[in-house]
Amino acid sequence: MARKVAIGFTLVIVGTMLFATALMMRPFGEPPSAMDDYILENTQETTGANNAVSAVVFDWRGYDTLGEATVLFTAVTAVVMLLRRRKDEAPE
Amino acid sequence: MMSKVVRSVARLATPAVLTFGLYVIMHGHVTSGGGFQGGAVFASAAALLLVAFGSERVKEHMKIPALTGIAVSGAVIFIGLGFAGLATTFFYNLFVGSPVFGHVPPFGPAHEDIWTAGVIPLMNIGVALNVVAGLTAIMVVMAIASENKRDGE
Numbered sequence: 001m002a003r004k005v006a007i008g009f010t011l012v013i014v015g016t017m018l019f020a021t022a023l024m025m026r027p028f029g030e031p032p033s034a035m036d037d038y039i040l041e042n043t044q045e046t047t048g049a050n051n052a053v054s055a056v057v058f059d060w061r062g063y064d065t066l067g068e069a070t071v072l073f074t075a076v077t078a079v080v081m082l083l084r085r086r087k088d089e090a091p092e
Numbered sequence: 093m094m095s096k097v098v099r100s101v102a103r104l105a106t107p108a109v110l111t112f113g114l115y116v117i118m119h120g121h122v123t124s125g126g127g128f129q130g131g132a133v134f135a136s137a138a139a140l141l142l143v144a145f146g147s148e149r150v151k152e153h154m155k156i157p158a159l160t161g162i163a164v165s166g167a168v169i170f171i172g173l174g175f176a177g178l179a180t181t182f183f184y185n186l187f188v189g190s191p192v193f194g195h196v197p198p199f200g201p202a203h204e205d206i207w208t209a210g211v212i213p214l215m216n217i218g219v220a221l222n223v224v225a226g227l228t229a230i231m232v233v234m235a236i237a238s239e240n241k242r243d244g245e
Contacts, residue, residue, distance in 0.1 A: 041199075048188040048196045049209035054121045058212045062174055062183030065215075068128070069222055073167050076226035080156060083237040 093146040102144035109137040113224075120216040121193075121209035127216040131223025138228040147235035159229040166221025173211045173218065185210040 026032060039060060040052055049055040057065050093099070113134030120126035142150050177184030187193055187210035195208045206213075 044197050044199055046188070047185050047210060047212065048193075049121050049212050050197050050205070051121050051123065051209070053124070054126050054209065054212055054216070057126065058121075058215045059183065059185050059210075065219070066171065066174060066183075069167060069170055069219055072226055073163065073222060076160075076163060076229055079230045080160065080233050083233045084156070 093149070094144050098144050102140050106137050106140060109140065110134060113137065117216055117220040118213070119206065121212040122206050127219030128223055130216075131220040132227065134220070134224045135227035135231070139231055142231055142235050147232065147239050151232055151236055154228060154232050156229055156233060159225045159232070162225035163222050163229065166218045166223075166225065169218030170215055170222065173215050177211070185212070187211050187214075 039056060043049060043052045043055045047055045047059045049059070113130050113136075116125035116130030116133055117127060118130075120130060138150075138154065174183045177186040180186070188196060193207055193210055193213050195205055197205055197208050
């Protein structure tokens, strides 16, 4: 019984939040900031790149890409370190 | 090692996959894609070879220390280019206007001029080296490990 009450309570709360979010949603095509227009207008002038996506990934948000590359590199290092076969370890 | 049909198809498909991966990497600053995506495509050729020919043959040609070195050099190229613009800010695009990828295109859709975008194509190549060598090293190491396990049982 308590379980059903808890489930119903959770459903009511989540539903209310979803409904409130749907009411507050912005209309399509009107983002909450002018940053995308700024990037589209200034990418070719400041970065010289015709591809705005690449310009965002490698220029406007270079830090983010640096983090991604570091995460990938760390994962590779960890996998190779865990699965390597040491020289003194016989291959049975 | 799989059957002769699989090996023949892999032999035919590998150059096409490698060419497409290289295209996605080199044109990352003009069309869709880039270092990460093209590197993943490029590394999928290694997966194809591993499945078709087995790890015993593939590991003869793809040594883990060499792959690790390529991955490190790619990461160093990327971070080095980030530091190269440090006179202005970190990750400043210092090659805009220079002879190296320095054209500044006019405003509007354009994709025919590949000598644009400053450091972005070079960073694409660095990230691509990182991704290609990293993913290939992961796959080769896992294949070798599973082969050891199979033999051990």
